[in-house]
Amino acid sequence: MKQFILEAPGRLVERDVPIPELAAGDVLLKTAALTLCGSDVRIYTGEKTGGVEWPVVIGHEFTGHVVEVGGSEESHLIGKFFSVVPWIVCRKCTACLNGQTNLCPNVKIFGYQLPGAMSEFVRIPKEAVANGNLIELPENLPPEVGALSEPLSCVFHGHLRCNIKVGETVLILGGGPIGLLHTKLALRAGAGQVIVSEPDPARATTLRQAGASSVINPLETDVAAFVQEATNNEGADVSIICIGRTELANEAIYSTRPGGVINLFAGFGHAGIGELDLNAIHYNQLDVIGNADATLGEFRTAARLIANGEVEVVSMLTHRYSLSDAQAAIDMAASGKGIKVAVLPDSEF
Ligand SMILES: [Zn+2]
Ligand SMILES: [Zn+2]
Structure with a gap:
């Protein structure tokens, strides 16, 4: 063979x-x-x-x-x-x-x-x-x-850990396949606004077609400033890092509301060592969470969502x-x- x-x-x-x-x-x-x-x-x-x-x-x-x-x-x-x-x-x-x-x-x-x-x-x-x-x-x-089914199962696992509620604002950093799947699941969960940071114009078009409220180019726009403005200076309820760039962690911290969730979904480069604004996490009581793969049950659900066309x-x-x-x-x-x-x-x- x-x-x-x-x-x-x-x-x-x-x-x-x-x-x-x-x-x-x-x-x-x-x-x-x-x-x-x-x-x-x-x-x-x-x-x-x-x-x-x-x-x-x-x-x-x-x-x-x-x-x-x-x-x-x-x-x-x-x-x-x-x-x-x-x-x-x-x-x-x-x-x-x-x-x-x-x-x-x-x-x-x-x-x-x-x-x-x-x-x-x-x-x-x-x-x-x-x-x-x-x-x-x-x-x-x-x-x-x-x-x-496999990538969707991992995204589904991370999505459940974010506990997105109806009407919430979700920030997605990185709009490749993983960011796109997170966008789709956040919208299905009833997110009020899904803001995606993604520099590639073709990917931005796909994200808009999938229903993202705004797709911003992080090379031209200050992501945290944009999110603060889009949320009356409250910040996103949930921020999901979908590309493994360590510098995005602080961008997520400054974009998320006090008490919000930051999901480090992607695996990171540079051996995962980066700088964090620890006081911003502390005083804003941010929940910074990780993810790894998916359970068998989540995989089964992901396969069913795809087979039934519930997630396009x-x-x-x-x-x-x-x-x-x-x-x-x-x-x-x-x-x-x-x-x-x-x-x-x-x-x-
Ligand atoms: Zn994979
Ligand atoms: Zn075991």
């Missing part, structure tokens, strides 16, 4: 490797679609190292059909179409037992420690099958649309490449142009 392996940062190599052999309980998925994520790009460039075992087959946002099973007990899965929860958790640790499977310290992730979906086939180990990591999707859903994601898919063109796909994703880049089997081209 055809597989792309990342041998070292920046070195993506096409290989012809045997189709994985299955043990009892495993299933073999024929990849139907992979969508690329900012974290795939950061693994590719070598910026992201945590949890990555080299050489690595990247790709954790994917769908596929079960074409083979390791034992007769799984035979009912053959032919079915699934989105795959990429995190295989242990179910035994304190986090798992408390229902916070997104914080499992023993997690194994497709595209990090396990071969991901930049490949014609993916072996799904029996622990994943047994844990319920295969989320069935309707057969008529385009596979690249189904693959967006089709328009986010701006670029499609064949598996053979995986290098071009990753280059496009790294360029910051467009929104989501999909990789589809060669047979679709």
Whole structure:
């Protein structure tokens, strides 16, 4: 089968490797679609190292059909179409037992420690099958649309932690795919105003079409001053940082009302070390919160929101490449142009 392996940062190599052999309980998925994520790009460039075992087959946002099973007990899965929860958790640790499977310290992730979906086939180990990591999707859903269950699940997790209430003002810093999904969920939750800070004009257009109240260019406009003016000098109720730039943390602090929430949704560059106005957090009693991935239950909800069309994601898919063109796909994703880049089997081209 055809597989792309990342041998070292920046070195993506096409290989012809045997189709994985299955043990009892495993299933073999024929990849139907992979969508690329900012974290795939950061693994590719070598910026992201945590949890990555080299050489690595990247790709954790994917769908596929079960074409083979390791034992007769799984035979009912053959032919079915699934989105795959990429995190295989242990179910035994304190986090798992408390229902916070997104914080499992023993997690194994497709595209990090396990071969991901930049490949014609993916072996799904029996622990994943047994844990319920295969989320069935309707057969008529385009596979690249189904693959967006993963990013939506992470955004859904972060969204729930913000506790946005009807009529509130939400500031979103960074209007790429994650900022766009946060915009959609904030609007669904009844936010009165969603202000997005995003310099790219094409992305700004997409955000306005999605219903953002204002999209401001942070290179031309002082974000905190704009938010204060738009809220009668009260500040945003909730600010969500969707791009990992450490300098945005103070911008969020100065844009948020006393008692408000600042969600550090993105992973940060520079090893995550930055400067914070601690007194502004202290005296304004700000709740600064983090996020990691999503639980299995949240993934299931995200897949359902997509399958039922309750959160529109089709328009986010701006670029499609064949598996053979995986290098071009990753280059496009790294360029910051467009929104989501999909990789589809060669047979679709
Ligand atoms: Zn992702
Ligand atoms: Zn665990």
